[in-house]
Amino acid sequence: MSNKTILILGANSDMAKAIANEFKSNRFELMLAVRKPKNDSEIEFDAIDFAAHEAFVKNLKTLPDVVVTAFGVLTEGDEAFQSPELSLETTLVNYSGVVSILGHLSKAMAQRGTGSIIGISSVAGERGRGSNYVYGSAKAGVTAYLDGLRNYFFTKGIHVMTVKPGYVDTKMKAHKPTPGVVTASPEQVAKAIFRGYKSKKNTVYVVSIWRWIMLIIRNIPEFIFKRMSL
Numbered sequence: 001m002s003n004k005t006i007l008i009l010g011a012n013s014d015m016a017k018a019i020a021n022e023f024k025s026n027r028f029e030l031m032l033a034v035r036k037p038k039n040d041s042e043i044e045f046d047a048i049d050f051a052a053h054e055a056f057v058k059n060l061k062t063l064p065d066v067v068v069t070a071f072g073v074l075t076e077g078d079e080a081f082q083s084p085e086l087s088l089e090t091t092l093v094n095y096s097g098v099v100s101i102l103g104h105l106s107k108a109m110a111q112r113g114t115g116s117i118i119g120i121s122s123v124a125g126e127r128g129r130g131s132n133y134v135y136g137s138a139k140a141g142v143t144a145y146l147d148g149l150r151n152y153f154f155t156k157g158i159h160v161m162t163v164k165p166g167y168v169d170t171k172m173k174a175h176k177p178t179p180g181v182v183t184a185s186p187e188q189v190a191k192a193i194f195r196g197y198k199s200k201k202n203t204v205y206v207v208s209i210w211r212w213i214m215l216i217i218r219n220i221p222e223f224i225f226k227r228m229s230l
C-alpha cells in the first residue's frame with residue numbers, strides 16, 4: 001500500500017516545519033506549498049492569489065489525503081489602527097485565503113469521498129481583544145468556517161479539524177516574550193495535530209489550559225473586559 005500524502009500550505013512557517021517532520025516520521029509523503037519555492041520539490045502557493053487557487057489544486061500531482069493550512073500573518077492592534085490597508089491584507093491572508101483554497105480542495109476531496117482538512121486557527125478568535133482585533137476577527141472567521149465545513153461534510157467522508165495552538169514559540173511571536181507555561185513548542189503542536197488527526201478530533205487545544213483560560217475570558221462581562229487592555 002502506498003504512503004499517504006499531506007499537503008502543507010505555508011510550509012515555511014515554524015509550525016509547518018515541525019508538522020512536516022512529524023507526519024514524515026509517520027511515513028507520510030510531503031507536499032510543501034510556499035510563496036517562493038527554493039527547489040522543484042516545493043510548490044508555489046500564495047494565499048491571496050485567489051485566481052490561481054483552482055489551477056493550484058488541479059495541477060497537484062496527486063490530491064492529498066491530508067491538508068493543513070499553516071500560513072498566516074499577525075497584526076497587532078496598533079498596527080491595524082495605523083494602517084487600514086494592512087488590516088485588509090490581514091483578513092485576506094488569514095481568512096479569505098483559507099476559505100478560497102479550502103473551497104477548491106474540499107470540493108475535490110468530496111468528489112473522491114475521503115480526506116482530512118486541518119486548519120490552524122487561534123484562541124485569538126474566541127473573543128475580540130484590542131491587542132489584535134483584526135487578526136482575532138479573521139481567526140474567529142476561520143474557526144466558524146471550519147466548524148461549518150465539518151458540519152457540512154459530516155456525512156460526506158471528510159474530516160475537518162480545528163487547531164487552536166495558544167502561544168507558540170515561532171518567528172510570529174519572536175517580537176514579544178510569551179509566558180513559558182502557556183507557550184507550546186512547534187514540535188508539541190505537531191504531535192498534538194498528529195494525535196488529533198489519528199483520533200479524528202474536532203478541535204485541538206495544544207496546551208489544554210487554554211481551553212479554561214478562554215472559557216474565563218469569554219465570560220468576563222464586556223463592561224469589565226473593555227477596561228482590561230488585553
Ligand SMILES: NC(=O)c1ccc[n+]([C@@H]2O[C@H](COP(=O)([O-])OP(=O)(O)OC[C@H]3O[C@@H](n4cnc5c(N)ncnc54)[C@H](OP(=O)(O)O)[C@@H]3O)[C@@H](O)[C@H]2O)c1
Nearest residue numbers: 012013014015035046047070071072122166167168170172
Ligand atoms: N505562533 C503563535 O503563537 C500562533 C498561535 C496561534 C495560531 N497561530 C497560527 O499558526 C499558523 C502558523 O504560524 P507560525 O507561528 O508558525 O508562523 P510563522 O513561522 O510566522 O509563519 C507564517 C507563514 O505564513 C506564510 N505566509 C504569510 N503570508 C502568506 C501568503 N500570502 N501566502 C502563503 N503563505 C503566507 C509565511 O510565508 P513566508 O515564509 O513566505 O513569509 C510564513 O511561512 C498561522 O496560521 C498562525 O496564525 C500561531
